[in-house]
Amino acid sequence: MFEETEVILEAKHVTRLQREKNITIGFICHDIALVQSVSHQVAVMYLGNLVEVLPGEDIAVKSVHPYTRALIGSIFDLHMDFSNPIESIESEIPSPLDVPPGCPFQNRCEHCTEICRRERPRLTELTPGHSVACHLFVPSGTENHEAHSPTGL
Numbered sequence: 001m002f003e004e005t006e007v008i009l010e011a012k013h014v015t016r017l018q019r020e021k022n023i024t025i026g027f028i029c030h031d032i033a034l035v036q037s038v039s040h041q042v043a044v045m046y047l048g049n050l051v052e053v054l055p056g057e058d059i060a061v062k063s064v065h066p067y068t069r070a071l072i073g074s075i076f077d078l079h080m081d082f083s084n085p086i087e088s089i090e091s092e093i094p095s096p097l098d099v100p101p102g103c104p105f106q107n108r109c110e111h112c113t114e115i116c117r118r119e120r121p122r123l124t125e126l127t128p129g130h131s132v133a134c135h136l137f138v139p140s141g142t143e144n145h146e147a148h149s150p151t152g153l
């Protein structure tokens with residue numbers, strides 16, 4: 001409980017500093033709940049690759065990349081329903097020195113297909129301010145169109 005209060009206070013300090021000084025703050029953190037509470041814009045990275053960019057206030061409901069969704073699913077909350085399982089990501093992170101060709105998240109993604117192992121997905125804008133690098137979300141009419149539509153998530 002003490003740690004939770006401490007984190008909330010830190011978040012309030014960061015947002016107050018940003019507002020009063022009218023400055024941009026780059027905030028790097030693995031705590032996705034804290035990130036969404038202090039960030040105007042969030043850039044989600046996996047193995048040094050940008051996989052999704054979107055407004056902080058949208059991350060819980062509008063994020064679509066399988067890695068971002070897994071992060072959201074793993075948020076632990078004291079007031080959560082403990083009868084529901086806490087999600088985890090299967091498999092291991094590949095060595096940063098030996099990242100496979102194609103999508104860097106492929107060995108941990110339940111939606112991985114052949115194109116994911118072959119081609120690295122490019123960051124593509126879905127809506128203004130929201131971009132994702134995933135073959136599930138390639139707009140029709142562009143290359144890599146053999147990927148399926150974004151209905152599976």
Ligand code: SF4
Binds near residue numbers: 066103109110133135
């Ligand atoms: S590109 Fe393929 S492997 Fe990578 S996150 Fe998207 S569906 Fe999963």
